Amino acid sequence: MSKFCALYSGSSGNSMVVSSGGASLLVDAGVSCKAILTALQEREVELSGLQGILVTHEHIDHVRGLKVLLKKLHIPVYASAGTLNSLYQSQLVPADAELRxxxxxxxxxxxxxxxxxxxxxxxxxxxxxxxxxxxEKLGIATDLGHITQEVDQALCGCGTVVLEANYDEYSLRVGPYPQYLKQRISSNFGHLSNTNSAAECLRLVQKGARQIVLCHLSQENNTPSLAAEAITARLQQAGCLADRDYRLQVASRSKPSPVIRF
Ligand SMILES: [Zn+2]
Ligand SMILES: [Zn+2]
Structure with a gap:
């Protein structure tokens, strides 16, 4: 049995863990090292089984705790060349970190x-x-302005999908953010709205996804119930019912979410 847990998720910090056959991988380390270690312990993930950290990108809400964590655990970091270069240049990793x-x-x-x-x-x-x-296949796509063909192809066929549902369009429009930030978030290289996320969730459920985890919800421009409603309403319109055809979890911002088995 494989396990997934969203330890923390949202604009203030992201970290997730995937475990299988006694080994684990962390995905992002965007809260403090202490918070990550406590959350792993709470979710009964053995530190001795942790064999690497996948980093999605260098934004601080994904790497805040990385440097301290690496000093403690000495495990390799996996990311794109661009991300690793950025982390190294900004000294967000120890000088002797194993970057792959x-x-x-x-x-x-x-x-x-x-x-x-x-x-x-x-x-x-x-x-x-x-x-x-x-x-078993798990797909993780967080921090994306739109669904590209490459993203869709990578997620298609995953039984469990962790997908961003960052903002409710109306809440963003009338919310307190300055105009430039609203534009950045809603641009093609910003974040996914609930509506965009719902359309992709429908496609993926129709292609066989059975568990959906909505992640990276904005604190200002979304709520767990708005995100869940947007997704369940879109799927229901197409005849897909929650708990019958798929299970939905909205990852918590402030505490480790329940473990998902897949
Ligand atoms: Zn980002
Ligand atoms: Zn982010």
């Missing part, structure tokens, strides 16, 4: 990790499709 470029399907911790490009305003942002040692 991931550009094609790579076996890490007994899992096959396939990176794919995501459209976001960072230096080589990635999503990951992970096939566990049991052959």
């Amino acid at each position: 470029v991931i550009a094609q399907p790579t076996e890490i911790a007994g899992m096959e990790v396939t990176p794919f490009a995501t459209p976001h305003d960072a230096a080589g942002p990635l999503g990951f499709a992970i096939t566990t040692s049991e052959g």
